[in-house]
Amino acid sequence: MSAADLLAKWNACGYYRLVGMTVVHADAASSELRITIRDEHLQAYGSAHGGIVAGLVDAAMGLAVLGGIAAEEGCATIQMTTNFTAPATPGPLTAIGRTLHPGRRIVVASAEARGADGRLVAVGQGTFQRFPLGASA
Amino acid sequence: MSAADLLAKWNACGYYRLVGMTVVHADAASSELRITIRDEHLQAYGSAHGGIVAGLVDAAMGLAVLGGIAAEEGCATIQMTTNFTAPATPGPLTAIGRTLHPGRRIVVASAEARGADGRLVAVGQGTFQRFPLGASA
Amino acid sequence: MSAADLLAKWNACGYYRLVGMTVVHADAASSELRITIRDEHLQAYGSAHGGIVAGLVDAAMGLAVLGGIAAEEGCATIQMTTNFTAPATPGPLTAIGRTLHPGRRIVVASAEARGADGRLVAVGQGTFQRFPLGASA
């Protein structure tokens, strides 16, 4: 699968379309994902629900992992940790994912999400399992 | 705020309605939340995106925390960890949240999410900060 | 390896002897480990360093995992999260570990550490990888 095909595949999936999240690029060095926080993403206090922010962080890490492994492989999030450092208020939110440890079976990645003003909104660290795409998906 | 008002407030927020998540109950002992996984929640491999599962786990922990503090207080997720133990395939998914440590400022909670067959789909542990509702929301 | 041999093997290792930590039992249901916090475990503020508490929590989870898999297998901590809920002051500290998800390759466990008065000192959640003992150790 080419890099363009990878992006197209993910941008077309149900979750990305439901929440309006887009992967902008993904390669062996990093990934970049974007979402614009709107009313439909908010919890009862007026900022984006943790699920939206954690989903963006998860996706940024996962796409960074996918950008660094073979096209015939997929990856599954085994575990992820997210620190929420500021409320994700309505407006653009961008996440950059990076692979920290490209293991043969387990890959460790991190991601940062920032608002339009550059303020850090969340930072995550995650554990991903590689699998052959033919077998599991 | 009564327990019924708490549930109504959260069930009416944008995120819960966007993803179709419902809080069934929340008190000092535990919380219960439900979602039915559908196509719109899926990632590219055919199971629910991590954001949906993490959002459910976050909400179950947060509502358990809210069920155990004063009605004039809110809580914010500072940090959460989720282990994904099985794919969340289409169908019902239920999460039970519990408070592990009811601190005066920091509360620690956990949650488990299970499919209709009882299979464990995810387990989380999180760190929540209490705040007076008048001040921040 | 019998359960008694498993305990003897771990209680004899360098780290357990250095810090004075003991595994009391470990089976498929749970594990129990003990340490008595002394001056040599303290950080600069007078309670046990995070490394001592995290090490106890890691060990309680790891022994619970080992208690539930074949004697010819080992396990390695891939990732662990610890919430520190109260200072671990000098005196006895006991941790109970439990397996949450006994996967074929990845096992998820949790542990709680409590002081002599029953107060919760720490709670952890961890991700463990199983491996055949002959191959890796």
Place this chain on the structure above:
Amino acid sequence: MSAADLLAKWNACGYYRLVGMTVVHADAASSELRITIRDEHLQAYGSAHGGIVAGLVDAAMGLAVLGGIAAEEGCATIQMTTNFTAPATPGPLTAIGRTLHPGRRIVVASAEARGADGRLVAVGQGTFQRFPLGASA
């Protein structure tokens, strides 16, 4: 407290002396800690116990936090996550800590631990609470 006093205070505490861990520097930009893995740090499989590695990662994050706040303040680890990416075999192990989010009450930090050959052994992310030193220690 001067930076030199801060280092001296921590290097003199019981835990650092028990395990042979040293803080080399700590300022607002980063911290550096060192330990030489020896037999007394090992678990039953021949590499350093998770408690030693997690303790080093915790300390690197904590000293980075302390290097960036006022001398009259302390910090406590509320929560930490560690990914173990390679066995910590006997020999030098160095950790670099960095502050990711210098909040007024809650600070988020990360740390990486590497062996003498530069191999990544562990990476952590942690949540720290600031407190006035006169009040709590």
